[in-house]
Amino acid sequence: EADIYQTPRYLVIGTGKKITLECSQTMGHDKMYWYQQDPGMELHLIHYSYGVNSTEKGDLSSESTVSRIRTEHFPLTLESARPSHTSQYLCASSKRREGSYEQYFGPGTRLTVT
């Protein structure tokens, strides 16, 4: 079981609210990622980080923002939630293993915006 945690696990919130999804890992991994996953669909990379003070946008355009002030912490923020943000958000971190990067996933946050 990977040591990567996400809170909250489930969140139901009204339109226009500001939310922050927390992600933390205790493995000392430099690289961290945020994915968005809709039911029956593939994971889409929305943000990633090479390390402290490094953040980049992923393949899927997202209105969310991220920060990386500490190695172990990679929170995702939505300034004004909308129903279109309803989805599952998965955080991951990675280390080099067997010549490539092994990504370890958190349990996810299921977000519903009403």
Next chain:
Amino acid sequence: KNQVEQSPQSLIILEGKNCTLQCNYTVSPFSNLRWYKQDTGRGPVSLTIMTFSENTKSNGRYTATLDADTKQSSLHITASQLSDSASYICVVSDRGSTLGRLYFGRGTQLTVWP
């Protein structure tokens, strides 16, 4: 365009039976292929990883095969158990990516009935 296609989309089998899931990819240059198991409401967990030179790899009742020439992989599950009910995701990474970028299939939703 790098893509990963999985089939079937969903599968129902009886407990104790075997099944095989398929994955075709166009990711290039290829680095490795992983099969992940994702339980409902959880993050994906890695089952196997295969590099270019590997044809078969087993992890308990899970056996993955890779044909790098035809860019196909399969995951065979023997003597299925109720706990095998999950989504099985094929994930391919490209060579030389310092990010450890992954390309995800949409998964095969496996249901094991008693």
